[in-house]
Every structure is written in structure tokens, then in C-alpha cells.
Amino acid sequence: MLVLVGAEDHxxxxxxRRMIADALRAAAVRHEIVEYPGAGHGFLCDRRDTFDAAAAGDAWRRVRELLAEELVESGPVRRR
Incomplete structure (x- = not known):
């Protein structure tokens, strides 16, 4: 699980965030929590005043890497 959050997210x-991390650890869920300094809630949305281009760029890079890794590990997706 990948959790991407602005450090200033209200x-x-x-x-x-600590409760989420503790619960994931206790459940033995592989996870990473990334906090972006200075970023608020909605930092990924370029239509919001809280958009943070640097944080969003890094976040999307992490999402793409995670999906590539997970899709390779799980094999091809079969459609019904």
C-alpha cells in the first residue's frame, strides 16, 4: 500500500497517519507512507489552489513504479 499525503493535510x-502506519504494521501489510513537506490536502489536483507540482510529480512517479512492480508480480490480468 502506498500512502501519499501532504504534511499540512488537515x-x-x-x-x-501514525494510527494508519501502526495498523498496517500490525497487520503485516507492506506499505510506504510518504509525507510531502509544505503540501496540503489535494496537492495532486492541478485544479486546486493546494496543488503542489513538485510533490505531485514525485507522487505520480511513485504510483507508476508501484503499479509496474505489482502488475509484473501478479502476472497478466484476465478479463471475464
Whole structure:
């Protein structure tokens, strides 16, 4: 699981991030939580005033890498 959050995100405050990390660790879920300094909620959306181009660029890079890794590991997707 990949969690991407702005350090200034008011919707997912630091104590909630710690609770999420603790729960994922306790459940033995492979995860990474990335906090972007200075970024707020909605930093990925280029239509919001909270858009952060640098954070969004890094976040999308991480998403693409994770999908490439997971799709290779899981093999081809079969359609019904």
C-alpha cells in the first residue's frame, strides 16, 4: 500500500497517519507512507489552489513504479 499525503493535510492529520502506519504494521501489510513537506490536502489536483507540482510529480512517479512492480508480480490480468 502506498500512502501519499501532504504534511499540512488537515483531513489526515499526523496522529491519524501514525494510527494508519501502526495498523498496517500490525497487520503485516507492506506499505510506504510518504509525507510531502509544505503540501496540503489535494496537492495532486492541478485544479486546486493546494496543488503542489513538485510533490505531485514525485507522487505520480511513485504510483507508476508501484503499479509496474505489482502488475509484473501478479502476472497478466484476465478479463471475464
Amino acid at each position: 483531513v489526515v492529520p499526523p496522529d491519524h
